[in-house]
C-alpha cells in the first residue's frame with residue numbers, strides 16, 4: 305500500500321488479539337462492510353481457543369496464530385469448529401508459540417494489521433507488521449510506549465494509524481489545520497470508576513470495582529488502567545509519539561460522558577473536537593480503512609435529545625500517574641518501557657489481591673525511581689535494550705508486590721494462572 309497516497313481499495317485485515325474486546329469488535333466492523341474489508345489472519349493468546357477457532361472458521365481466515373497452545377490443539381479446535389458449522393475443506397496456515405502473533409503480523413497476504421493485543425508483548429508483532437510493509441492500525445498502545453523511538457523509526461510516513469479513541473479523535477481534528485497551526489492537544493479522560501475519590505478512599509477498592517468502567521466495555525488491563533489514570537498517562541505519551549507535539553503542550557481534562565474523544569486547540573484560539581457516542585467500532589473502522597470513513601460503522605450523536613457534556617480538572621494528588629509518566633518520558637531511553645512493564649505486573653498483583661489499588665502506581669513510581677537511581681535509562685534504544693529493561697522492571701515490580709517467580713514473557717497479559725504468588 306502507498307501510505308502517503310492511499311486508495312479506498314478493498315483491504316485484507318489481519319487481527320492480532322481477535323478474541324478480545326478490540327478484536328471481536330473489529331470482526332463486527334469487517335462483517336458489516338464486506339465490500340471494504342476481508343480477514344487475512346487472526347491471532348490470539350490462547351485463553352479462549354474455541355472462540356479463536358470459531359472466528360477462523362466463520363471468516364475462513366487464511367492464517368491463524370495462537371501464543372499459548374500447540375499447533376495440534378489449534379488444528380483440533382478448528383476441525384471441531386468447522387464440523388459444528390458444517391464447513392468442509394478449510395485448512396488455514398497455522399502458527400503457534402511466542403512468535404505466532406509476529407508471524408501473523410508479517411503474513412504477506414494482508415494490507416492492514418490491527419494490533420489489538422494487550423500489553424507490551426505486542427511490541428514485536430507491531431515491529432513485524434511495519435517491517436512487512438502493512439498499514440498498522442494500532443490499538444496496542446503499550447507497544448508504542450515501550451518501543452518509543454524504535455517503533456517511530458520503523459514506521460514509514462502514514463504507515464501507523466491510531467485506533468485508540470483519543471488519538472483517532474486527534475488525527476481527525478488535525479485535518480482542520482496544518483502542523484504549525486497546532487497549539488495544544490487536549491485528551492479527554494472519563495475519570496474512570498473512581499472519579500472524585502481521594503487517595504485514602506482508593507485504599508480499599510476491589511478489582512471488580514476497578515474494572516467497572518462507567519462508559520466503555522474493555523479488557524481487564526485497560527479497564528484497571530483507566531481507573532488508576534495510567535491509561536491516560538500512556539495516552540499522553542502515545543499522543544506525543546504519534547503527533548510529535550511536546551509533552552508540555554499536551555493536556556488532560558476529565559469529561560465523564562466520553563462523547564468528546566479529544567480535541568486539538570489551534571494557535572488562533574479555535575478548538576476542534578471529535579464527538580460520537582462511546583463505541584470503539586468507529587475508530588476501529590476508521591483505523592483499518594484510513595483515511596476513508598466507513599459508512600454506518602457506529603451510531604452518531606442524537607441531537608434531538610437533551611444532553612450535557614461536562615469538563616473538570618484532574619485531581620493529580622489522588623491520581624499521580626500522568627505527572628509520573630510525563631517525567632519518565634521526558635527522560636527518554638527505556639524509562640517508559642520500565643513504567644509500562646512495572647504497571648502490567650502491578651495490575652496483575654492487584655487483581656491477585658497482593659497489593660491495594662494505590663500501590664499500583666506506587667509500585668510503578670518506585671521501579672522508575674530505582675531505574676533512575678541506577679542511571680540506565682539513556683543510550684540507544686534497541687529492541688534488546690527494551691526487552692532487557694522490561695525484564696528487569698517486571699522482576700523488580702513483582703518482588704515489590706510480593707510475587708516472586710520470574711515474570712511470564714507476556715507480563716500481565718500472559719494467560720491466567722500462569723503465575724503463582726508466594
Ligand SMILES: NC(=O)C1=CN([C@@H]2O[C@H](COP(=O)(O)OP(=O)(O)OC[C@H]3O[C@@H](n4cnc5c(N)ncnc54)[C@H](OP(=O)(O)O)[C@@H]3O)[C@@H](O)[C@H]2O)C=CC1
Nearest residue numbers: 321323324325326348349350351371421422443444522523
Ligand atoms: N477495549 C477497548 O475499547 C480499547 C482497547 N485499547 C487497547 O487495545 C488493546 C487490547 O485491549 P482489549 O481488547 O480491551 O483487551 P482484551 O483483554 O479484551 O483482549 C486482549 C487480546 O489479546 C490477546 N493476546 C494476549 N496475549 C497475546 C499474545 N501473546 N499473542 C496474541 N494475542 C494475545 C488475547 O487473547 P486470549 O484472551 O484469547 O488469550 C485477546 O484476544 C490494549 O492495548 C488496549 O489498551 C485501546 C482503546 C480502547
Ligand SMILES: CC(=O)[C@@H](O)[C@H](O)COP(=O)(O)O
Nearest residue numbers: 468469493494495496530535
Ligand atoms: C476507548 C478508549 O480509547 C479507552 O482508552 C478509553 O479512553 C478509556 O477511558 P478513560 O478515559 O477512562 O481512560
Ligand SMILES: [Mn+2]
Nearest residue numbers: 468469470539
Ligand atoms: Mn483511549
